[in-house]
Amino acid sequence: xxxxxxxxxxxxxxxxxxxxxxxxxxxxxxxxxxxxxxxxxxxxxxxxxxxxxxxxxxxxxxxxxxxxxxxxxxxxxxxxxxxxxxxxxxxxxxxxxxxxxxxxxxxxxxxxxxxxxxxxxxxxxxxxxxxxxxxxxxxxxxxxxxxxxxxxxxxxxxxxxxxxxxxxxxxxxxxxxxxxxxxxxxxxxxxxxxxxxxxxxxxxxxxxxxxxxxxxxxxxxxxxxxxxxxxxxxxxxxxxxxxxxxxxxxxxxxxxxxxxxxxxxxxxxxxxxxxxxxxxxxxxxxxxxxxxxxxxxxxxxxxxxxxxxxxxxxxxxxxxxxxxxxxxxxxxxxxxxxxxxxx
Amino acid sequence: xxxxxxxxxxxxxxxxxxxxxxxxxxxxxxxxxxxxxxxxxxxxxxxxxxxxxxxxxxxxxxxxxxxxxxxxxxxxxxxxxxxxxxxxxxxxxxxxxxxxxxxxxxxxxxxxxxxxxxxxxxxxxxxxxxxxxxxxxxxxxxxxxxxxxxxxxxxxxxxxxxxxxxxxxxxxxxxxxxxxxxxxxxxxxxxxxxxxxxxxxxxxxxxxxxxxxxxxxxxxxxxxxxxxxxxxxxxxxxxxxxxxxxxxxxxxxxxxxxxxxxxxxxxxxxxxxxxxxxxxxxxxxxxxxxxxxxxxxxxxxxxxxxxxxxxxxxxxxxxxxxxxxxxxxxxxxxxxxxxxxxx
Ligand SMILES: CC(C)[C@H](C(=O)O)[C@@H](O)C(=O)O
Ligand SMILES: CC(C)[C@H](C(=O)O)[C@@H](O)C(=O)O
Numbered sequence: 001x002x003x004x005x006x007x008x009x010x011x012x013x014x015x016x017x018x019x020x021x022x023x024x025x026x027x028x029x030x031x032x033x034x035x036x037x038x039x040x041x042x043x044x045x046x047x048x049x050x051x052x053x054x055x056x057x058x059x060x061x062x063x064x065x066x067x068x069x070x071x072x073x074x075x076x077x078x079x080x081x082x083x084x085x086x087x088x089x090x091x092x093x094x095x096x097x098x099x100x101x102x103x104x105x106x107x108x109x110x111x112x113x114x115x116x117x118x119x120x121x122x123x124x125x126x127x128x129x130x131x132x133x134x135x136x137x138x139x140x141x142x143x144x145x146x147x148x149x150x151x152x153x154x155x156x157x158x159x160x161x162x163x164x165x166x167x168x169x170x171x172x173x174x175x176x177x178x179x180x181x182x183x184x185x186x187x188x189x190x191x192x193x194x195x196x197x198x199x200x201x202x203x204x205x206x207x208x209x210x211x212x213x214x215x216x217x218x219x220x221x222x223x224x225x226x227x228x229x230x231x232x233x234x235x236x237x238x239x240x241x242x243x244x245x246x247x248x249x250x251x252x253x254x255x256x257x258x259x260x261x262x263x264x265x266x267x268x269x270x271x272x273x274x275x276x277x278x279x280x281x282x283x284x285x286x287x288x289x290x291x292x293x294x295x296x297x298x299x300x301x302x303x304x305x306x307x308x309x310x311x312x313x314x315x316x317x318x319x320x321x322x323x324x325x326x327x328x329x330x331x332x333x334x335x336x337x338x339x340x341x342x343x
Numbered sequence: 344x345x346x347x348x349x350x351x352x353x354x355x356x357x358x359x360x361x362x363x364x365x366x367x368x369x370x371x372x373x374x375x376x377x378x379x380x381x382x383x384x385x386x387x388x389x390x391x392x393x394x395x396x397x398x399x400x401x402x403x404x405x406x407x408x409x410x411x412x413x414x415x416x417x418x419x420x421x422x423x424x425x426x427x428x429x430x431x432x433x434x435x436x437x438x439x440x441x442x443x444x445x446x447x448x449x450x451x452x453x454x455x456x457x458x459x460x461x462x463x464x465x466x467x468x469x470x471x472x473x474x475x476x477x478x479x480x481x482x483x484x485x486x487x488x489x490x491x492x493x494x495x496x497x498x499x500x501x502x503x504x505x506x507x508x509x510x511x512x513x514x515x516x517x518x519x520x521x522x523x524x525x526x527x528x529x530x531x532x533x534x535x536x537x538x539x540x541x542x543x544x545x546x547x548x549x550x551x552x553x554x555x556x557x558x559x560x561x562x563x564x565x566x567x568x569x570x571x572x573x574x575x576x577x578x579x580x581x582x583x584x585x586x587x588x589x590x591x592x593x594x595x596x597x598x599x600x601x602x603x604x605x606x607x608x609x610x611x612x613x614x615x616x617x618x619x620x621x622x623x624x625x626x627x628x629x630x631x632x633x634x635x636x637x638x639x640x641x642x643x644x645x646x647x648x649x650x651x652x653x654x655x656x657x658x659x660x661x662x663x664x665x666x667x668x669x670x671x672x673x674x675x676x677x678x679x680x681x682x683x684x685x686x
Contacts, residue, residue: 082527084527084528088528113459114458114459114462114564114565115457115458115459115564116456116457116458116459119457135495135528135529136528138492141529141530142530143530143531143533143534145499145534146498146499147496147497147498147499147534148495148496148497148529148530148531148533148534148535149481149494149495149496149530149531150494150495150529150530150531151492151493151494151495152478152491152492152493152494152495153490153491153492154490154491155489155490156488156489156490182578182581184425184427185427185431185478185479185578186478186484186491186493187484187485187486187491187492187493188486188491188492188493190486190491191486191488191490191491192491213581213582214581214582214584214585215585217560217582217583217585217586218585218586218588218589221457221458221564221586221589222457222589235525235528236582238525238556238557239556239557239560239579239582240560241557242557242558242560242561243560243561243564243586245561246561246564246565
């Protein structure tokens with residue numbers, strides 16, 4: 001199997017290396033793969049003057065899976081094409097239409113959640129965000145000194161595709177799907193809601209409800225355990241998935257997967273490149289390790305291997321050896337060393 | 344002074360009546376006003392077949408202030424023009440460009456917050472939401488069976504107007520303004536950010552920072568005490584102000600004000616019409632009472648009268664006489680009676 005690795009910027013390279021060290025230690029004799037490193041984001045600008053180099057797209061297209069560290073940083077904020085532009089271009093070129101974000105509370109970390117224990121406990125839902133449509137990519141998108149336009153656009157096909165993905169996921173879980181829209185205001189949401197209703201006919205076992213995005217932003221905080229799968233368009237998903245992530249109290253541990261129709265999936269932490277702690281051997285590599293185990297399960301059906309890695313990580317964390325974001329004092333390298341020994 | 348009263352739907356009429364009874368008891372000999380009742384929302388549909396009747400707009404335009412209860416309900420969901428459409432039309436016609444929502448945690452109600460006490464305690468910020476621009480009103484707005492379009496549009500003038508209002512407010516408070524946008528993706532946000540920077544030159548005493556909307560949705564939950572004034576466009580404000588409201592743990596107590604440039608302001612609770620408990624003498628009238636005191640302060644400079652009403656309410660609530668949403672058993676009417684006695 002070929003895995004394309006995009007370490008990116010800030011803490012991206014160090015957490016990527018950490019996770020790959022763990023993968024190497026765990027997989028020998030069980031799972032064979034080769035790595036190909038490519039540049040993206042600020043790293044792409046520095047290396048070849050482009051945050052989404054053609055060579056990177058080409059390599060990704062031919063891969064079986066893609067791992068991305070993190071992109072962005074103050075150094076490239078004024079670039080004509082920013083690291084963020086590069087990320088959007090990568091998503092669009094690879095057809096990564098579905099972003100999946102598990103929001104699962106780890107009971108031993110409940111103290112870190114801003115929510116009361118009794119509210120957060122047991123939270124376990126999956127956010128399915130459409131990733132290459134809506135206001136992000138619609139045209140016209142334009143501003144001058146006098147006015148600005150952005151266009152929220154969805155075709156029926158693009159709504160159907162993401163909604164089906166979400167129904168399939170709900171059917172494989174607790175069979176509850178919440179579709180989030182703003183159908184009392186947006187034309188896009190009216191079409192979205194109609195299509196969700198149509199497709200629900202094919203999934204009689206899945207219970208569906210519709211929530212307005214403003215109501216959803218409340219319920220995610222007040223009743224997070226009531227969700228199983230949430231599906232929504234690009235911008236709503238951007239806002240709500242970040243909001244949801246804080247429930248866990250441990251941003252440094254959350255992975256995500258972005259799926260395409262026929263090409264490879266991309267796995268990455270949900271957090272940014274944290275330039276303030278980059279290069280200091282401080283970052284929590286768990287988000288990247290979980291991105292790797294998500295890849296093992298979803299792209300390679302290596303569930304046993306993923307379980308083994310996750311068990312080793314749990315063992316180390318339960319021993320109290322954790323990084324600063326979780327209240328501990330372990331360096332990235334110490335933590336990884338301990339996981340490798342536990343393996 | 345002429346106050347136009349729009350009781351609306353669901354619990355709207357009962358909480359409006361409750362608040363007006365309190366106002367009457369408190370104001371005699373101090374503050375003279377007359378009330379004019381008009382229909383809006385479902386009530387408008389039932390009375391004259393229109394959720395935003397021309398007579399209502401006319402009466403509101405000639406008023407010194409407007410009080411709105413709540414609108415909407417299952418009865419009118421399939422209407423060609425829904426109660427919500429009527430509300431948007433009212434906002435647009437009256438030029439209500441700025442929606443102000445205080446998010447202030449009441450320390451005696453901290454137990455009701457979904458957030459941990461140490462996170463929520465001391466929260467006191469004002470959300471300033473642009474109310475008549477962006478995706479709500481931009482054209483084209485259209486869908487058929489194959490695709491959908493909505494347009495996010497802002498003119499420079501409309502951004503300047505709301506941003507200035509927010510700066511003025513920040514200058515009168517703790518002098519900190521957070522502007523929320525998505526400038527890494529949206530053309531509208533780029534223009535928005537540029538204008539905020541320009542206008543900040545005129546307010547050297549106000550400290551300004553910019554947050555992406557996804558980051559804001561996290562920080563509102565993780566660090567709510569770090570905000571003073573937040574300013575943002577219509578849809579972001581819709582989502583974030585509802586999200587913020589849950590911090591207080593008491594939706595049934597939150598008012599809002601919507602300001603126009605030269606016409607009257609409109610005051611209303613932030614919550615909906617709660618058809619499930621309408622007509623049962625159960626609703627918490629505090630959101631409407633606070634809407635009235637907000638009106639007294641902002642439209643009539645009757646701060647002493649507002650203080651007097653709020654003190655009487657606090658006294659009653661501290662005695663334990665509260666409605667169900669706050670964990671008590673008082674009926675709306677009992678609570679109001681007690682407030683009037685306390686006055
Ligand atoms: C960097 C930015 C363009 C991106 C987005 O808005 O999609 C990020 O916030 C994310 O969620 O991956
Ligand atoms: C009813 C709806 C159209 C409205 C809005 O989105 O503005 C409501 O959610 C609000 O915030 O007042």
